[in-house]
Amino acid sequence: MRYPHPVTVGTFVRRYKRFLADVVLPSGELVTVHCPNSGSMTTCAEPGRPALVGDHGTGTTRKLRYTLEAVHMGEAWVSINTMHPNRVVHEAIAGGTLPELRGYTELRREVVYGRGNHSRIDIFLSGHPELPDAFVEVKNTTLRDGDLARFPDAVTERGQKHIEELERVVKQGHRGVLVFFVGRADCHAMAPADAIDPRYGKLLRRAVKKGVEALAYRAELGPEGIALVERVDVRL
Numbered sequence: 001m002r003y004p005h006p007v008t009v010g011t012f013v014r015r016y017k018r019f020l021a022d023v024v025l026p027s028g029e030l031v032t033v034h035c036p037n038s039g040s041m042t043t044c045a046e047p048g049r050p051a052l053v054g055d056h057g058t059g060t061t062r063k064l065r066y067t068l069e070a071v072h073m074g075e076a077w078v079s080i081n082t083m084h085p086n087r088v089v090h091e092a093i094a095g096g097t098l099p100e101l102r103g104y105t106e107l108r109r110e111v112v113y114g115r116g117n118h119s120r121i122d123i124f125l126s127g128h129p130e131l132p133d134a135f136v137e138v139k140n141t142t143l144r145d146g147d148l149a150r151f152p153d154a155v156t157e158r159g160q161k162h163i164e165e166l167e168r169v170v171k172q173g174h175r176g177v178l179v180f181f182v183g184r185a186d187c188h189a190m191a192p193a194d195a196i197d198p199r200y201g202k203l204l205r206r207a208v209k210k211g212v213e214a215l216a217y218r219a220e221l222g223p224e225g226i227a228l229v230e231r232v233d234v235r236l
Contacts, residue, residue: 001087001227003054005056005057007069007223009223010025010050011023011024015041019035020033020034021034021045033068034062034066034068036082037081040143040153041153043143044078046073052070053069067081069081073144076185076186085139088227097228100177101134103128104128107124108124109122109123113169119161133174134176135174136178137162137166137178137179138179139152139181140183141180141183145193147188149189149191149216150190150196152200156197160199164203170207171210176213178204179216180216181219182232183221184218185229188218190233192205217230218232
């Protein structure tokens, strides 16, 4: 996936008020940028690190011209923008590079489902000649613990709800699939962050036993764009 706007590499200064960050541009100008990530960003928001920012240009009605896309943490870029993983995974499925999800003829995003139709699935797949329809939920994973990527980096009631919804679709005869988008190349496996959200880990393990599929794919990214490069283990 290529970034939707031109990108430049500056220097990360700080993140604050959840959706704001300060970055020094190559020109030396200090700018406030949009930080599209609601998590704690632990292990990927260190001052002084290179920061990749997207430039929306001057002819926009946006309050902030720039968006924080990634921060380089010494060994690899870390994907910050939570809007991208769904698109990257969607492109990978459409291009046939996710073997577990090949063969579906129809791909739709943001489909309403669940109890009372109060949830939206990230990707809905149908039309496979042999397999049932698949409900695919994508989770952006940036927290690093040694060589492990862990999810979540903050307590997520929404994420807990998504697991329970996937359990229900499996019970109804569909496929429920969690794809953990490991948005940093310095992690080589994924595991739940039990120390942060023990209930999420408990629900994930239960769901897998009930047939929910948990996949993790590592991404590599930089100024050129983002791509999934390999499947890694999910350690439960």
